[in-house]
Structure formats: C-alpha cells, structure tokens
Amino acid sequence: MDHEKGLISREIFSDPEIYKLELDRIFGRAWLFMCHESQIPNPGDFFQTYLGEARVLVTRTKSGTVEVLLNTCAHRANTICKADSGNASSFMCTYHGWTYNLEGKLVGVPGDKELYGSSVDREQFSLRKAAQVGSYRGFVFATLDPTAPPLTEFLGPQGRYIIDKFANLGDMQVTPGIIKHRMRCNWKVAVENDEDYYHPGITHASYLDALGSSFNEANEAFWSQEGSVVLGEYGHVGDTQAGYDHSSIFPQMTLLTSSLQILEIRHPKGPQEIENWYFCFENKNATEEERLAARMNQVRRVGPAGLVEQDDGENFELSTQGSAVTAVRDAPLHYGQGLGQGEIVHDEELGFPVLRSKYTTEAYVRWSRRAWADWMEADSWSALQENHARLGEV
Known part of the structure; x- marks a missing residue:
C-alpha cells in the first residue's frame, strides 16, 4: 500500500492468508454491530447473527440484560439454535439435548447422573460468550476481545455522530424481517462502495432514468457538492x-x-x-402511510427485485475476480481521486476535525484502507491504540 500516492494492492481483496489474519485482527477484536434493541425488547427475545464467521445469539435475559452467546454446543459443537429470531426460555441442542439458559449457562445434560456420574462441570461447559457487550442509542455491539476499549471510545466522536444522525430521525425501530443475500465478493469491496459518490451516474443509469433523471443531472448532484468529510479513528467514515x-x-x-x-x-x-444483511428501519411515530412509503422505498432499493443493489453487486463480484487475476497481481489499484485536495479544519459545531472537500472523493476509502493497515499491523489492542492514524496528524 502507498498511502501517499493512493495506491492499493489487489492482494488484500483476494488473498486467503490475508483474510485469515483479518478474522483474527479485525473481526476478532473490533466492536461489531449485533442488532437493534427494538428487535429484542422482552425477556427471552433473541436474534441470531455473526461475530466475523462465528454464529452468535443475542439474548435478552430475564433480568433485562443483553448477552451475546457463541451458538455452538460444548458437547459436539452443534448449533444450539437454528431460528433466526424469536422468544425462548432456553436453548436445547437437537443432537444430544444439552440445554442452556438465556445467560448461556449449561442447565441440562440428559443422562448426567446415569451416564456421566454427575461429573460434567457445568461452569466449564457453559456456552462461550462475547468478551464485552455494549449499546449506544439502541444499537447493540459486541467484541470477542476482553482488552478492547469501551464501545464509546471505539466509536469516538465521529462514530457517535454517525449513529446519532440515524437515531435522531425519530423513535426508530427495525421493521420485522431482515433482507439477506450473498455475493461472490470481498467484504471490503462492498463496504468501500457505500461512500462512493463517483459511481451512481454510471452504475445506476437505468434506475436514474426510471426516476426521470439523467447522467449529467446525477453527476451534477454528486460531483459538485462540497462539505465536511468525516474521518474517524479506527476507520469510521461519513x-x-x-x-x-x-x-x-x-x-x-x-x-x-x-x-x-x-x-x-x-x-x-x-x-x-x-452475506449482505439489510435492516430496514421505520419511525414508530410515523403514520401508516409514511411507514408504507418507507418500506416500499427500501424494497425498491435492496429487496429481492431491487433496482440498485443488484447493479452494485455485479461490480463487486467482477472487481473481486479482477483482484485475484495472477497476471495483474502486481498492478496496484488507483485510489487517488481528491488526493492532496481539501483542507483539514476543526469543526466547532461537530467538535472534531473534518476534511473540507468535495463529497465525491476517494478520501473515504483511502482513510479506511489506512485504518485497515493499522488493525492488521497491530498485534494487540494496546498496540493499536498507541499506533493508529488520527485525522489531525495526516
């Protein structure tokens, strides 16, 4: 990687060894979003998701606390719950019947006395848990690393600002049913597209045409706007x-x-x-007409017959395939748009430094890839905290 020139190696999007290290140093240490509190409002409610590739259950316990349990039985590693969400008083493995409560404690072993002589240590063979669980503005996060800093520190003022903007839209709740589909692409390719204001006029030309907008109008809307680009510690961007x-x-x-x-x-x-998951939100206080309009808008974008994400998905898959071609493995990718442009200033209203520039800039992804390198090079959270990019320093 050459941060100064905006050049990125293709290997980071396809190399299996790099991916294994990502699971350990990024997904094994970062605070990852689990669910929204509106999805588990009552004791016994649960929602199944992932910490990296690890399947987990987010549960609301009888006391009202939230636990994140590794969804794998201590007996033969089978899944203890196959449902995506629901309400339960306990979870029983369908292989041999070992049973766990909402806190993950082993509470039932068939034949414990007759077959094991009451020798199973129920504390030792309870479910593994996320090391830490936290919530900010109703958004539940968890981390597998016990040495990770508190959630609010990980988010920083920039990450909290990003969530605040969404939470401040109203009394938000998740509409039941998560839209899910798979793509044959690297996770970073998909994420970096989310702040890419360079592609809409080209990639989504047919969608814009259906809306009565032209290529030039789209580019005018995206390319000409200037404002504050948010670049937070640990890789948050907005x-x-x-x-x-x-x-x-x-x-x-x-x-x-x-x-x-x-x-x-x-x-x-x-x-x-x-695997892409789309959580569609609605304002509890909106009218039924407003909620229906929001749902239709969401489905048109990311639903099974959506008009936008399918365009993106084709780009994601072809870009990932291109990154793995041996003949051009040594040819770096160009992320230089907006390089050297804009000005870092302290925004008094926001309370943190921002980059004043055009919104259509690859500063977002350059910052994310720089943070990615920080995570990958650090062998511990303490090392990452000590050595990571801060906007005022670059």
Whole structure:
C-alpha cells in the first residue's frame, strides 16, 4: 500500500492468508454491530447473527440484560439454535439435548447422573460468550476481545455522530424481517462502495432514468457538492451531506441516513464471498402511510427485485475476480481521486476535525484502507491504540 500516492494492492481483496489474519485482527477484536434493541425488547427475545464467521445469539435475559452467546454446543459443537429470531426460555441442542439458559449457562445434560456420574462441570461447559457487550442509542455491539476499549471510545466522536444522525430521525425501530443475500465478493469491496459518490451516474443509469433523471443531472448532484468529510479513528467514515448520506462504522456496518433509513452489514464468508444483511428501519411515530412509503422505498432499493443493489453487486463480484487475476497481481489499484485536495479544519459545531472537500472523493476509502493497515499491523489492542492514524496528524 502507498498511502501517499493512493495506491492499493489487489492482494488484500483476494488473498486467503490475508483474510485469515483479518478474522483474527479485525473481526476478532473490533466492536461489531449485533442488532437493534427494538428487535429484542422482552425477556427471552433473541436474534441470531455473526461475530466475523462465528454464529452468535443475542439474548435478552430475564433480568433485562443483553448477552451475546457463541451458538455452538460444548458437547459436539452443534448449533444450539437454528431460528433466526424469536422468544425462548432456553436453548436445547437437537443432537444430544444439552440445554442452556438465556445467560448461556449449561442447565441440562440428559443422562448426567446415569451416564456421566454427575461429573460434567457445568461452569466449564457453559456456552462461550462475547468478551464485552455494549449499546449506544439502541444499537447493540459486541467484541470477542476482553482488552478492547469501551464501545464509546471505539466509536469516538465521529462514530457517535454517525449513529446519532440515524437515531435522531425519530423513535426508530427495525421493521420485522431482515433482507439477506450473498455475493461472490470481498467484504471490503462492498463496504468501500457505500461512500462512493463517483459511481451512481454510471452504475445506476437505468434506475436514474426510471426516476426521470439523467447522467449529467446525477453527476451534477454528486460531483459538485462540497462539505465536511468525516474521518474517524479506527476507520469510521461519513459525511454531513443531506439527502444522500452513507456513513460507515468500521469494519462492516453502513448507515443510510436518508429517506431509505437502512442499516447494512457485510458479513464475511471467505476472501471472495459475503452475506449482505439489510435492516430496514421505520419511525414508530410515523403514520401508516409514511411507514408504507418507507418500506416500499427500501424494497425498491435492496429487496429481492431491487433496482440498485443488484447493479452494485455485479461490480463487486467482477472487481473481486479482477483482484485475484495472477497476471495483474502486481498492478496496484488507483485510489487517488481528491488526493492532496481539501483542507483539514476543526469543526466547532461537530467538535472534531473534518476534511473540507468535495463529497465525491476517494478520501473515504483511502482513510479506511489506512485504518485497515493499522488493525492488521497491530498485534494487540494496546498496540493499536498507541499506533493508529488520527485525522489531525495526516
């Protein structure tokens, strides 16, 4: 990687060994989004998701606390819950019947006395848990690393600002049903597109045409606007643009704070595959007509017959395939748009430094890739905290 020239190696999007290290040093240490509190409001409610590639259950316990349990039985490693979400008093493995409560404690072993002589240590063989669980503005996060800093520190003022913008849209709740589909692409390719204002006029030309907009009108809307580009510690990126605001919490969560009101998660499934999850939100206090209009808008974009994400998906897959071609493996990718342009200033209203520039700039992805390198080079959270890029220093 050459940060000064905006050049990125193709290998980071396809190499299996790099991907394995990402699972350890990024997905094994970062605070990752689990669910929204509106999805688990009552004791016994649960939601199944992933920490990296690890399947987990987010549970609301009888006391009202939230736990994140590794969804793998301590007996033979089978999944203890196959449902995506629901309400339960306990979870029983369907292989041999070992049973766990909402806190993950082993509470039932068939034949414990007759077959094991009551020798199973129930504390030792309870479910593994996320090392830490936290919530900010109703958004639940977890990390596998016990040495990770508190969630609010990980988010920093920039990450909190990104979530605040979304949460401030109203009394937000997740519409039941998560839209899911897979793509044969690297997770970073998908995430970096979320702040790419360079592609809409080309990639989504047919969609814009259906809306009565032209290529030139789209480019005028995106390319000419200037404002504050938000570049937060540990890789969070966003902007202050109104109407078309895509902002990301590192490593794989994107919030669309516009009329869409969508949260995107890119779950890694290997170096060249992801599973996209789309959480569609609505304001509890909106009228039924307004909620229906929001749902239709969301489905038109990311639903099974959506008009936008399918365009993006083709680009993601072809770009990932191109990054793995041996003949051009040594040819770097160009991320130099806006390089050397703009000015870093302290925004008094926001309370942190921002980059004043055009919104259509690759500063977003250059910052994300720089943060990615920080995560990959650090062998511990303490090392990462000591050595990572800060906007005022670059």
